[in-house]
Amino acid sequence: AQSVTQPDIHITVSEGASLELRCNYSYGATPYLFWYVQSPGQGLQLLLKYFSGDTLVQGIKGFEAEFKRSQSSFNLRKPSVHWSDAAEYFCAGQILTGGGNKLTFGTGTQLKVEL
Amino acid sequence: ETGVTQTPRHLVMGMTNKKSLKCEQHLGHNAMYWYKQSAKKPLELMFVYSLEERVENNSVPSRFSPECPNSSHLFLHLHTLQPEDSALYLCASSQGRRDEQFFGPGTRLTVL
Numbered sequence: 001a002q003s004v005t006q007p008d009i010h011i012t013v014s015e016g017a018s019l020e021l022r023c024n025y026s027y028g029a030t031p032y033l034f035w036y037v038q039s040p041g042q043g044l045q046l047l048l049k050y051f052s053g054d055t056l057v058q059g060i061k062g063f064e065a066e067f068k069r070s071q072s073s074f075n076l077r078k079p080s081v082h083w084s085d086a087a088e089y090f091c092a093g094q095i096l097t098g099g100g101n102k103l104t105f106g107t108g109t110q111l112k113v114e115l
Numbered sequence: 116e117t118g119v120t121q122t123p124r125h126l127v128m129g130m131t132n133k134k135s136l137k138c139e140q141h142l143g144h145n146a147m148y149w150y151k152q153s154a155k156k157p158l159e160l161m162f163v164y165s166l167e168e169r170v171e172n173n174s175v176p177s178r179f180s181p182e183c184p185n186s187s188h189l190f191l192h193l194h195t196l197q198p199e200d201s202a203l204y205l206c207a208s209s210q211g212r213r214d215e216q217f218f219g220p221g222t223r224l225t226v227l
Contacts, residue, residue: 044218
């Protein structure tokens with residue numbers, strides 16, 4: 001069965017420090033992969049996506065992610081975290097189904113930023 | 116209005132009530148989705164509509180009844196819910212099968 005795992009439930013970093021959020025996937029083939037961010041009381045906003053090609057993907061708000069097939073990973077990174085980055089981050093994998101597509105989400109990583 | 120909107124943003128209902136959640140997308144997309152987000156659990160896909168036809172129903176109890184009257188609107192009709200149905204219900208839309216999904220802000224539902 002397809003699955004996406006985010007091993008870290010909570011992460012705390014200092015403002016200005018670098019960040020890496022982990023994501024591992026388990027699919028029969030390479031899925032499309034996404035990172036979303038959710039601020040309190042809000043819906044999910046897409047940070048970046050990987051379909052194919054270059055394994056280093058650039059997203060919004062200074063985030064990037066690297067697809068590593070050998071490790072079945074798609075980790076999210078940011079060189080310098082801002083206090084406004086505090087939120088919950090979700091990794092998701094996609095398979096195609098019927099006329100739409102089906103996203104399988106990880107359980108999320110709650111990011112806290114210390115000033 | 117832009118993007119994906121959901122109303123109401125908050126809803127409190129008793130177990131015997133009937134209510135509906137509304138989702139509207141202003142993006143010209145042709146697929147719409149309902150998700151349930153409960154505390155400490157991954158987002159769960161409930162229903163997928165493509166071109167107004169339901170193409171997926173992930174074993175959702177019959178007390179949840181979706182309706183998609185056109186490609187811009189999606190409803191989730193609720194009746195005789197249970198307290199464990201309390202959650203954030205998110206609507207999303209996408210254009211085509213490969214495009215990313217855009218999410219609304221969600222409806223926070225509390226069942227007493």
